[in-house]
Amino acid sequence: MKRPKPLKGFKKFVNNRKPTISEVVREPTAGGVIFRRDKDKQIEILLIQDAKNRWTIPKGHIEQGETAKETAKREIGEETGLTDVKVLNWLGKINFRYRRAASLVLMTTEIFLVKAMGDTDALKPEEWMNGIKWFSTAEALDKIEYDDISKLILLGLKKIRDDTL
Secondary structure, three states: OOOOOOOOOHHHHHHOOOOOOOEEEEEEEEEEEEEEEOOOOOEEEEEEEOOOOOEEOOEEEOOOOOOHHHHHHHHHHHHHOOOOEEEEEEEEEEEEEEEEOOEEEEEEEEEEEEEEOOOOOOOOOOOOOOEEEEEEHHHHHHHEOOHHHHHHHHHHHHHHHHOOO
16 A cells, blocks of 8 residues: 655645744733823824834833833833823733743733823834824724723723813
């Protein structure tokens, strides 16, 4: 009896498999939903466009000895150039995971509501960014790539209106 030929593409499939996950890495991060009011007193939300052209909020890793609130303020300054900001309310936490080589990364991001003060047009994006822009609330919700962040933006808008910020 003749041995059957392997399925076409089977070797390619077997050889292209990702290595098994050898470690789980936890990465705590923090960021903020940044808002301001325009000349007509309408709320605007600041979004950044990452290297993959996704619109999101500024966020980054919590460093040793730093609180999530301190991280949010620092990351906003680093990623947007805005240093005159007031971190107001904690909006919530987002959990997501992704794969980095043989590691499973579990990322938890603490999100705060942040009011931009002073010269809010003096934006200085980091080199890796493809864009940074103030959007109307409707545009921001339309542009944002992540549903979890959209929900927190809506929660932030409710807090702004309820507290008349």
